Amino acid sequence: MILIVIGQFDFNDAGFDAFVQRDLGGIRGAHKNVSVNGTIKTVHLFLGVPYAKPPVGRLRFQRPEPFLNFTTDSTKYNGNYFRSACVQSVVRKPVFTNQSEDCLYLNIYKPAKASNLAIMIWIHGGGFTSGSGDQLNMEYLAAFGNVIVITFNYRLGVFGFFSTMDENAMGNYGLWDQRLVFQWVKKYIHSFGGDPNRITIFGQSEGAVSCSLHAMAEMNRNLFQRVITQSGSAMSVLNNISVDARLNAIHVAEEVGCQITNEDYNNKSKLADMVQCVRNMDVQTIKDVMITTRNKDQVEGLPVFLPVVDGDLIKVDPRDQKKLETENNEGLQFFGSLDFLNGITSWEGVSFMHIIQNDINDLFKPQPRSETIDNWLNPSLIESIFKRKFPKEIQQVVWNRYTNWDNPLSPETVRKQLLQFLGDVAYNVPATIPTNGN
Structure with missing residues (x-):
């Protein structure tokens, strides 16, 4: 068993509701031997590490708040198993059967002998509606690539991107989850033998879309230096960032029984009540409604709830070149400062x-x-x-x-x-x- 003691957890970044300085405590991990062509290497695993408070109750449809401490006594946090995937309202028989709103956990894979190693943070794909940080085995990449690999869960679907496009529910919670992981890694990866100045974010499909969006956000400067995207781009028609998120939110709220109609589209008070109503709704009720309405409300399989222009993390639609140049020039300059590798495949x-x-x-x-x-x-x-x-x-x-x-x-x-x-x-x-x- 491996014992890692992490130091002070002190967030000074704007956008978080709680700023508490406190020791996180100890985390107990495990080790595993992996073999390729007869060569055996040891990997240390720290699984299910909480990086944010469970986004339930008042924190549903809110930006994530950092997890402040692992333990309250002398015991060590158990980092020996994956935690639940985030709720996925896609099909009735999901791939990930163990789902929960309490899902904001990350996983760390490191070589046994790690000192000042480069970091790779993986963002899983799944159309912003499905997927989990544990669906790919990163043990071999860590061991034979001699890098520290981070995977994690982030909120998906209606729970990750429900938005009224105003202060009631701005949306993009899944993307803010991702950014909080970047901050966590930047602050604490040195405790695991990592170099916080050599961080690469990489992803596939909608994970690649996420990477592209983060690469155009000036607020992410210094959180990572390199980006790898595979089979996905912020320019993709699949990333329909111009979707009417408020109308979608109203429709789902109607379906779950909240008192709202399309006529209340510009009624701020009704919208506030609607958000609170959905926030208080049972998880299974929302899932059932999303599964039932998914096929009839979507355009040939495109997800209803997607990233939106929130004026903060995403300042403009990335497909609008003129606005990019006039309203997000700093973001473009940040993009230009990054090492960026993009890939596509046949078929x-x-x-x-x-x-x-x-x-x-x-x-x-x-x-x-x-x-x-x-x-x-x-x-x-x-x-x-x-x-x-x-x-x-x-x-x-x-x-x-x-x-x-x-x-x-x-x-x-x-x-x-x-x-x-x-x-x-x-x-x-x-x-x-x-x-x-x-």
Whole structure:
């Protein structure tokens, strides 16, 4: 067993409600041997370390408050197992069965002999609706990469991004959770043998979107120096940051039984009562409503609750180049100061496989529907990139570019060309151009 004693926990950053200076106490971890090609290395694990107070009660729909101490007596905090994933209102049979609102924990993987090592903080993907910090094994990366790896949970879906776009519920709680992890690591990673001046944040899919958003936030300066994004970008059409978050919040509140309607859209008092009503609602009730309404309220699987422009962490829509330059110039300068590595893969569009199949129960049936192609092309996909409509002739030219003329009518080749097109729209184009069409 490994004993690490962490020093003073003292946050002076604006935006937190509590500023208490206190010893965190001891944390007891474990060790594990991992082997690659006969080479054995030892990794020390510290799992389920709380970095924020449980976001329940008055803290639901609020920015996270830092966890102040592990222990209140001489006992050591048990860091030998993962804690619950955050609540995920996506499907009735979730991948992560152990879920809770009390979920803001991080995991630390370090080589046995760690001194002044670089740090990598992983942000998991999952469309801002699902995922967990323990879904990937980071033991081998830590051991054979000789780095300290941090994974963590952050709030998702309605619990992470419910917003009225005003002081009642600004939103982006999941992103603020992520930032609190950056601060925690910056402050305390030296106790684990890490170098707080060599921190890389990295993520995949919506984890990559998160990394991109943080990389354009001036307030994150000095919290990390490098960014790696895989299969995701803040420019992606999947990151629909212009969604009407207040209208979505009203709709969910109606569904769970709160007294609110669309007519109350600009009624500040009614909105305040609505937020308090949903804040007091049972978790399972909210989950059931989200699962029931998800398919009928979303545009082909896009999550309803997403990051929003809050004027603080996200100052402007990153896809708006003019506003970026005029209203977030400091954020752009911060972005320019970072080492940034971005990656995409072949066949990114496979993530949309379930959309184009006639039979959702058999994803191996190569039968994309012709009406699906028409609906995506006219005008959704091309318009989503360029933010303008094009004549059908132009749309046909684009589709011709993806057509396999050796066998253009085969369901298999049609499926492949559609998946390639979807991958370009959702992942590849946003990763390789700075803004829409420019």
